[in-house]
Structure formats: C-alpha cells, structure tokens
Amino acid sequence: MPENYDVVVAGAGFAGLACARQAARRGLSVLVLERQSAPGARIHTTGILVHEAWTEWKVPVPLVRRINRVRVYTPAHDHIELERNGYFFMATDTARLMRHLARETRRAGVEIRFGEGYRGATPGRSPLLLQGSGVTCRFLVGADGARSGVAGSFGLDRNRHLLKGVEWEFEPVDGVADCLHCFIDPEFAPGYIGWVVPGVATTQVGLALHRDRQADLPGFVAKLDPLFGLSRNRVVEKRGGVIPFGGLLRNFYGERVMLIGDAAGMVSPLTAGGIHHAWRFGKIAGDALADHLAGGAHPGPVVRRAYPSLTLKHAARWGYDRLPVARALEAGLLTRSVFRRVAAKVFFGL
C-alpha cells in the first residue's frame, strides 16, 4: 500500500526544514527525505547567520557566537575594519543547529526520514509516485541543494554558475576576536574571498573560488600564519561544497514540483550567503503550498514575486569577477573611503 502525503520535501537542510515546518503548521501532511544518516552528519557551510536571520529565528544562544565587526584585508594584509551600530553576525555550531531545527520540525508534525534519499518520481502521475519508496504526494519540493536531483528528474533548470568552497575547522585560535576576517586575494581565492571566522568552539578558515581552480587551503593557512599562528593548532574537521551565485533560476517550478534554497539558486551573489534566503523563502514556499493545495494559485509565481531581484548585487558581482579589484587596492587606485563604502554596502547593505 502506498503511503500518501500532501507534500514530500527532498532535503533536510535549511530550506527543506523551513518549508516542511510551515506546511505542517498549516495543516498539511509532510514527509522529508534526507539522504544523510542523521541531522548535521555532514556540514558543508561556514554557517554564519546574518543579523536578519538571527532576529527572525529563535536559535538557542549556546549554538551561536556573536561577531560584531568585519575586517577586510588586501593581498598584502593591509586592512580596514567595518562596524555598524547594532548590526552583528552569528557564527553557529552548525551541526547542533541542524539537530535543533530537525527536532523543532518534527515537533510541528513533520515526518523526517534520515538515510533515505530522493531517487526520482514519475512526473506524469497524479499524485506523484516516488521511486523506490512506495510514497505518493500531491506536491514535491526539491530542497536538495545546489546540485538538485529533483531539478534533474523534472527537467527544471539547474545551477550553472557555481563557486567552490573549502573550509577547515581548527581548535580555537587566540587573536581572532569577535571579528569576521575576509581576504581579497586573487592568488588563493580567485573570484571570491578567503575568511577566518571565530566559531562557537573552533576557528574556521576557508576559501571560495572559481569552480575550475584548485583550492590551496594549506598555502592560504601558511600565508595567514603571521596574523593568527594557525599552523600551531590542530585541524578538527574539513568540509567543502559548491555555492550557486547565478541568482534565482528561471524554471524553478513545474505543475506539481518546486525547487527552493540552493536548488533554486536562492543565494546572495555578492556575499554567497544562502542560509537566510533558504530559511525565509522555504517558509514562504510552505505557506504558498498550503494555499495552493487548498485551491489557491501555484506557489511558484508567489515565491518568485517575493524574491528580491538583487540587480545591483549581480552587477557588483560581475564587476568583482572582471575588474582587478585587488590590484587597484594595492596600487591605491581604490581609496580607502571608496573601498570602505563599497565594503559596508556588501556586508551591511548600507
């Protein structure tokens, strides 16, 4: 006998859990399929929450560490420091945060099956029949990350513009303070930046760069040694992933299917932050789905209308990709005040 649900969500990441929880709160029966064996089993993000995310969610205080300032470095490690009154970021213990979110989602009435991935569906059928599970649903949500299998099986668009991100977690290092350290460095991070983050119980060091370039994290760590002495500390975890930066996909939904979060390209093209978008638009999608299954409009256009156009950020991303920002900085062509204004816009939206 098939098991019937109103909604099946593929992926128990930020987007999937937010969507599932909201849909269940609106009275739908919801199943989440997650291929990882347990929540937070494999983390592929630095996990920084922007201020807006922190104010919208109720994340338990022991799972976060406040970051008040941003320091942006040139390749020669000259830097400027940015601060905005009342604005802060939160580093997270992301594995514990995922466990917390999964618990909260179950508490809202959602069934989550870990260790059971989405393997395909029969698109023409109503309700949809999920391959290999005997589960049927009225609507399928693909929240299965930047390389979405749901997108593939339904012929939806897929992310083509991707950065590669790699990160090592060190035992906590002194001297990183409450500061997000960002490095403009075309040698180690062509196309994006490197970072050092004071995490909850670790220090996180990472690089994001063009997908076709080799990431040299040991080289980057060695270059940072005079600043932080990282090489004296043990690496406790290594992680990596891809980051879509091409913006919201054109065809991110079909008749009984919709992508959200990274799967749909919902990532800021400039900061590469996607957690807040995944959560916010996951929730909006959950609401729109409940309206739709009660006879309302398709949730796809509802989510598209709610999603910001980010035109300026895409233009700035284009410029950052093609203009020699680091060289201009080193040559003094970008004055500190111009650079400060641009950087404040990127990090604080000023």
Ligand SMILES: Cc1cc2nc3c(=O)[nH]c(=O)nc-3n(C[C@H](O)[C@H](O)[C@H](O)COP(=O)(O)OP(=O)(O)OC[C@H]3O[C@@H](n4cnc5c(N)ncnc54)[C@H](O)[C@@H]3O)c2cc1C
């Ligand atoms: C190195 C790195 C650092 C980053 N740092 C930050 C940061 O500090 N702040 C920030 O805001 N953003 C950051 N991002 C981006 C952010 O991590 C993503 O935008 C965010 O995680 C997107 O959430 P999501 O739920 O859409 O996707 P994901 O978090 O990718 O979740 C997708 C889930 O789907 C599961 N899945 C995949 N395939 C299947 C399948 N077939 N069946 C079932 N389940 C499946 C995966 O296991 C995963 O649990 C970073 C990204 C990288 C790569």
